[in-house]
Amino acid sequence: MAMTISGLARAGGVGVETVRFYQRRGLLGTPERPEGGGMAGGVRRYEEEDVRRLKFIRSAQGAGFTLEQIGELLRLDAGQDRARARELAAQRLEALDLRIAELQAARDSLRRLAGACHASEEGPCPIISAFEG
Template sequence: MSEGLLTIGALAKQAGVNVETIRYYQRRGLLDEPDKPLGGVRRYPVALAGRIRFIKRAQALGFTLEEVGLLLRLDQARACAETRELAARKLALINRKIADLASMRDALETLSHECDERSGEASCPIIQVLEQG
């Protein structure tokens, strides 16, 4: 094998993903697919493992694959201000989701307490609220 080049299996192992993840990222346009030599096996640069790990870390922070693609393009353009704006929008979305989850938690806690206080009655307050919408 050429030095600095990996098979897709070796690349997947180095990046901590499976081969299908790499193929999926290729279909989504996040990774280039190297040419396949006649009768040979595609070889991937070792540095591509870093890009795959970048994609996985960005996903773990809540970025969609479309947004990851935008981040990669912004990096190539050295567009830090636009990258920061994308991150700020993602942060605002996460904060809204946290507020929504806290509201859901509070509502379920209230309903659970009502259920505890009314135990033994024919109709459960949790079911009543869900039926009423």
């Protein structure tokens, strides 16, 4: 089922400009314009494979991969290099674990500050004081 760029964008849950951005970055291909007149003349057509690739890009972004890493994953998919794909995933997991630890520490700190703020109505608010210093 061939579709226009707007159909591809809709199927992938993104805007047309996002599709074009991914094309400029080399993550999505740009089909040739067909020759001739008529209804389809000059309008690029995308296929289900393009939808699959667009959804892959969006999913990988949701997992926190950069566009450069996504490009590498897409190239690995064509080459079946599972070892490198596992390495990229392990790197991403390590970065996520670090970020989770940072967020948990921030949450714990804010929870302590909120408790201190609630415990007393006198003097400066501990939350505000913590962010000023």
